[in-house]
Amino acid sequence: MPALNEDQLDLFRATNYGVVATLGPDGAPQTTIVWVHEEDGRPVFNTTNARAKGQNLKRDGRLSILVWNKDDPYRYVAVDGVAELEQDADTTHMHAMSQKYTGKDWHRPGDRLIVRVTPRRIYDYNDD
Amino acid sequence: MPALNEDQLDLFRATNYGVVATLGPDGAPQTTIVWVHEEDGRPVFNTTNARAKGQNLKRDGRLSILVWNKDDPYRYVAVDGVAELEQDADTTHMHAMSQKYTGKDWHRPGDRLIVRVTPRRIYDYNDD
Numbered sequence: 001m002p003a004l005n006e007d008q009l010d011l012f013r014a015t016n017y018g019v020v021a022t023l024g025p026d027g028a029p030q031t032t033i034v035w036v037h038e039e040d041g042r043p044v045f046n047t048t049n050a051r052a053k054g055q056n057l058k059r060d061g062r063l064s065i066l067v068w069n070k071d072d073p074y075r076y077v078a079v080d081g082v083a084e085l086e087q088d089a090d091t092t093h094m095h096a097m098s099q100k101y102t103g104k105d106w107h108r109p110g111d112r113l114i115v116r117v118t119p120r121r122i123y124d125y126n127d128d
Numbered sequence: 129m130p131a132l133n134e135d136q137l138d139l140f141r142a143t144n145y146g147v148v149a150t151l152g153p154d155g156a157p158q159t160t161i162v163w164v165h166e167e168d169g170r171p172v173f174n175t176t177n178a179r180a181k182g183q184n185l186k187r188d189g190r191l192s193i194l195v196w197n198k199d200d201p202y203r204y205v206a207v208d209g210v211a212e213l214e215q216d217a218d219t220t221h222m223h224a225m226s227q228k229y230t231g232k233d234w235h236r237p238g239d240r241l242i243v244r245v246t247p248r249r250i251y252d253y254n255d256d
Binding site: 019021023024027028030031032033064068070076078080120123125 | 145147149150151152155156157158159160161190191192193194196198201202204206208248249251253
């Protein structure tokens with residue numbers, strides 16, 4: 001299993017945005033923007049059980065998550081990997097993600113899901 | 129076939145960036161950042177025959193392309209669709225893309241590919 005280096009993890013630690021690609025029922029890719037972070041070297045984000053992303057990942061855990069420096073899209077990392085899903089009991093995790101990006105607790109109720117990504121392949125782009 | 133509206137096409141016309149998700153040999157998603165534009169209502173980008181993206185699309189033309197407002201990532205559109213590939217003879221198309229984003233012709237030689245996307249599903253996000 002490849003490991004993200006500190007420079008790559010910093011992209012996930014900052015208030016950058018990520019695009020997550022998952023697979024629909026027919027195996028075609030779908031994309032959305034998510035808030036991101038990292039835990040113990042793994043990319044992490046939060047979604048809902050109701051959304052396509054959550055449904056897709058329960059069916060097929062393979063995904064790709066790309067995070068770019070919000071001040072410089074010519075600096076990004078894409079991580080292809082496999083999702084590990086955990087229920088976000090009491091929305092604790094989503095509140096923490098919302099605090100990171102907005103300084104406030106999350107404002108919408110919902111049955112949320114923590115997604116942690118075990119990397120299989122790391123693509124590092126830095127056009128300086 | 130769903131059609132992109134003018135507001136969505138404007139995201140592709142501006143100097144915004146896109147993330148393209150394609151399928152690897154095993155059907156797992158891969159993501160990269162691309163320059164984008166539109167032609168006759170279809171998203172368009174440019175890649176090389178040598179890169180994974182080009183190889184992936186020749187094998188399986190299904191993709192998702194997401195473009196966000198570079199000043200506001202809470203405004204984006206994701207288009208799931210099918211790629212139509214054309215050889216970029218003389219790099220004419222890539223020069224035009226480079227002119228749009230850098231004001232200069234493209235500087236690297238290479239066997240390039242124009243990718244036009246026929247939309248199957250459009251996801252519009254606008255968190256205002």
